[in-house]
Amino acid sequence: MSKSADISARVFSVAPMMDWTDRYDRYFLRLVSRHALLYSEMITAPAVIHGERDRLIGFDEAEHPLALQLGGSVPGELAQAARIGEDFGYDEINLNVGCPSDRAQSGRFGACLMAEPDLVAECVGEMRTAVAVPVTVKCRIGIDDQDEDSALDGFVDTVAAAGCNVFIVHARKAWLEGLSPKQNRDIPPLNYERVYRLKQRRPELRIVINGGIASLEEADAHLCHVDGVMLGRAAYQSPYMLAGVDRRCFGSHLAAPTRREVVERLVPYVEHKLNEGRRLSQITRHILGLFNNQPGARQWRRHLSENADKPGAGVSVIQEALALVEGTEEQGRARLVAAQ
DSSP, rough: OOEEESGGGGOEEOOTTTTTTHHHOOOOOHHHHHBBBBEEEEEHHHHHOOOOOOHHHOGGGHHHHGEEEEEEHHHHHHHHHHHHHHHHHHEEEEEEOOOHHHHHHHTOOOGGGGGOHHHHHHHHHHHHHSSSSOOEEEEEEETOOOHHHHHHHHHHHHHHHTTTOOEEEEEEESSSSSSSSHHHHHOOOOHHHHHHHHHHHHHEEEEEEEEOSSSHHHHHHHTTTEEEEEEEEOOOOOGGGGGGHHHHHHOOOSOOOOOOOOHHHHHHHHHHHHHHOOHHHHHHHTSTTTTTTTHHHHHHHHHHHHHHHHTTTTHHHHHHHHHHHHHHHHHHHHHHHHOO
């Protein structure tokens, strides 16, 4: 999939995650998968309008296909922010109706908006009028004491009537009081069947499922029932799993890059960012999981963690970490030969 492709296919995507899916992480993930749809961190509409735009929503062209996730509840502000995002080149504008944080509630955006479907519909309507790219919604199956069936159906029907035809549904309720955002990612029980029923009831909509999906095998199982899957923490913590996405989900016949190839392709980007004044650790914190479950993974993580933040740290830190991994692999092969 490329920028010019129909991203409504959206079979596989990586979730927007605060402090994680920044431009450095997205560039890195794009080196692993050519086709997965990537999302920005959530940015509030006022920040996009009034803030330092290049810093907040700037990105590298290589990151396409790429969606901008906005937070807000003022239709005019969201429309203006969406227009800015489109002008920057984003392929999709997504409205966050799932974040349960106190900050989101106090700003009247995120999951609390599930109680106000008419307002969300108005926001979506104005955003769609303002831009030509798709406007989508990411939500929960409900909040607090809402009935999951009637609340989700009513919310989706109302917002779909405003022209939204793509819903990314985190298959948990959000509890706005009593649970932290972290707890809201784990404690409310997952209800995948509820998302499946939404797709069955509204087959004309594109329904993407999110929440607790930990592997490509699990993703395959969900794709029997919905149009797409969105992975969050699993994709971030074990990013090389995305190497299997292009073949399994998008039918690509190109060979997946090796971990070494990913590192080698990342190095010129890192050099460029260091020349711009960025710190090495701003990028390397996202690549710690590249060798998860492989020989040398611990040495890779340790070397990057201990050295990337040192004054003057450069790409040699990454190259040294890679050499440690490869040395561990060679030792393992030597031990195997000796045992035979």
